[in-house]
Amino acid sequence: MSFTLLIKSLLRRKVITALLLVQLALTLALIANSAVLAWQARQLANQPTGLTLSNLLRVPIKPTLPELRSQPALGDLMERQLSAIRAVPGVVSASWMNQTPLLFGGMNGNIFVIDKQDTTNIGMVPYQLGSVSMRETLGLTLLQGRWLEETDVDTEVIVLSEQLSKQLFPDGExxxxxxxxxxxxxxxxxxxxxxxxxxxNYAIYLPWNMQSADYGYQLLVKIEPGQLDRVREQLPAVLKAVELEVDIGTLQSFAELHRTLFRSETGLAALLAVLSGLMLLVAMISAYSHALFHGVQQQKEIGIKRALGASRPRIMLEVLTESWLTTLTGAAAGVLLALLLQQQLSKVLSMPALPWYLLPLTVLLLLLCVSLATWYPARLATRVSPATATKTL
Incomplete structure (x- = not known):
C-alpha cells in the first residue's frame, strides 16, 4: 500500500477533500470544548451549597403603600407575616432577609481588619441582614462564639462565614x-x-431593623421534607390575609434558584453538545458519501487490482486507510482549532483548560465514527468483479 498514491488520489479531489477536512476539524473542536463545558456545568451544579435546597422557599415581598415601607409600620408588618407563616402546618422556620443566597445583587461591600486595611481588604462581600431566626432558616452551623440575638439588633456586632473568617484571620484568632x-x-x-x-462562600451576618423597603424584602421559609409544594400553594393566601397592600413575587424553591444560577453554563454546554452531535452526524454522512463516490469512480482500477490478485480485505483496507488519513489530517487541524476556541470561550466564561487526555480521546471518537461510516462503501468496493471492470479495456 503506497501512502504517496493515497495522497495523490486525495489531491485529485482537493475541493471535496478540503471541505471534508474543515468539517472534521470543526467537529473535533466543538466536541472537545462541549465536553469540557458539560463537565464544568456538572461540577458546578453538584458542588456543595451548604443549604437544603429542596426544603427552602423564597418569597419576595414589596409593600404597595408608602406608609408600610418605613418604620414602625414596616417592622410590624414583617412580624405579622412571619407569625402567620410559622403557623402554617409543615413550616419549620421563617425569617426575613435583605437578600437571598444564590442570587446576585443586594447589599454588598468591602470589609477589612481595623489597622490592617492594606493587607486584609476584601472588595465585595454580601452583607446578609435580617432577623435572628435566619440561622435556623438557612441551617447554619455555629462553629465559634455565639449567634446573633435580639439585643444585638442595630449594634456593631457581626458573624462571619467560615471561609471569610479564614481569609481575614488566618491565625484563627x-x-x-x-x-x-x-x-x-x-x-x-x-x-x-x-x-x-x-x-x-463569603458572608457577613448582621441583625438589623430595616428602616425602609422601597425595593422590597425577602421572606425565607424552611419547610419539612415533602411539604414544599403544599406550603407554597398556601402562602399567597396566608400573606394576603395578613395585609392586602403588598405585592407578592414569584415563590421559588432554592432548588429552582440553584438551577437558574448555573443556567448559562448548562445552556451553553447543551447547545454545544447538540451542535457537536449534528456536526459528527454530518461528518459521518460526508465520509460515507466521499468513500462511496470515490469507490464508484475507482471501480475499474479496483477491478484491475482484483484481477492482478489483490484480495478483498486488501481493497477494503485501502479504502479505510484513505479515510483514516483524511480523518487524522482533519483531526490535527481540529486540535489547533479546539485550543483556539477554548481560549476565546475562556474570555467570556470561567472555563478550564482542555485536559491533556481529552483531545486524543476525541480523535479516537472521530476515527471510530468515520470508520463506521466508511465501512459499507469499502465493503461495496470489494464486490467489484474483475471481469466486469476489465471487459471495457
Whole structure:
C-alpha cells in the first residue's frame, strides 16, 4: 500500500477533500470544548451549597403603600407575616432577609481588619441582614462564639462565614476582632451566597431593623421534607390575609434558584453538545458519501487490482486507510482549532483548560465514527468483479 498514491488520489479531489477536512476539524473542536463545558456545568451544579435546597422557599415581598415601607409600620408588618407563616402546618422556620443566597445583587461591600486595611481588604462581600431566626432558616452551623440575638439588633456586632473568617484571620484568632463592619462575635458554616462575590462562600451576618423597603424584602421559609409544594400553594393566601397592600413575587424553591444560577453554563454546554452531535452526524454522512463516490469512480482500477490478485480485505483496507488519513489530517487541524476556541470561550466564561487526555480521546471518537461510516462503501468496493471492470479495456 503506497501512502504517496493515497495522497495523490486525495489531491485529485482537493475541493471535496478540503471541505471534508474543515468539517472534521470543526467537529473535533466543538466536541472537545462541549465536553469540557458539560463537565464544568456538572461540577458546578453538584458542588456543595451548604443549604437544603429542596426544603427552602423564597418569597419576595414589596409593600404597595408608602406608609408600610418605613418604620414602625414596616417592622410590624414583617412580624405579622412571619407569625402567620410559622403557623402554617409543615413550616419549620421563617425569617426575613435583605437578600437571598444564590442570587446576585443586594447589599454588598468591602470589609477589612481595623489597622490592617492594606493587607486584609476584601472588595465585595454580601452583607446578609435580617432577623435572628435566619440561622435556623438557612441551617447554619455555629462553629465559634455565639449567634446573633435580639439585643444585638442595630449594634456593631457581626458573624462571619467560615471561609471569610479564614481569609481575614488566618491565625484563627477571630472572636472579638474589630473589622470595618463591626466586632466579630461568631463564625458559622459556609453557604453559597453569591457566585460573583470575591468568593462564593463569603458572608457577613448582621441583625438589623430595616428602616425602609422601597425595593422590597425577602421572606425565607424552611419547610419539612415533602411539604414544599403544599406550603407554597398556601402562602399567597396566608400573606394576603395578613395585609392586602403588598405585592407578592414569584415563590421559588432554592432548588429552582440553584438551577437558574448555573443556567448559562448548562445552556451553553447543551447547545454545544447538540451542535457537536449534528456536526459528527454530518461528518459521518460526508465520509460515507466521499468513500462511496470515490469507490464508484475507482471501480475499474479496483477491478484491475482484483484481477492482478489483490484480495478483498486488501481493497477494503485501502479504502479505510484513505479515510483514516483524511480523518487524522482533519483531526490535527481540529486540535489547533479546539485550543483556539477554548481560549476565546475562556474570555467570556470561567472555563478550564482542555485536559491533556481529552483531545486524543476525541480523535479516537472521530476515527471510530468515520470508520463506521466508511465501512459499507469499502465493503461495496470489494464486490467489484474483475471481469466486469476489465471487459471495457
Amino acid at each position: 477571630v472572636l472579638g476582632q474589630q473589622t470595618s463592619a463591626g466586632r466579630v462575635i461568631g463564625v458559622v458554616s459556609d453557604v453559597l451566597t453569591q457566585r460573583y462575590a470575591d468568593h462564593q
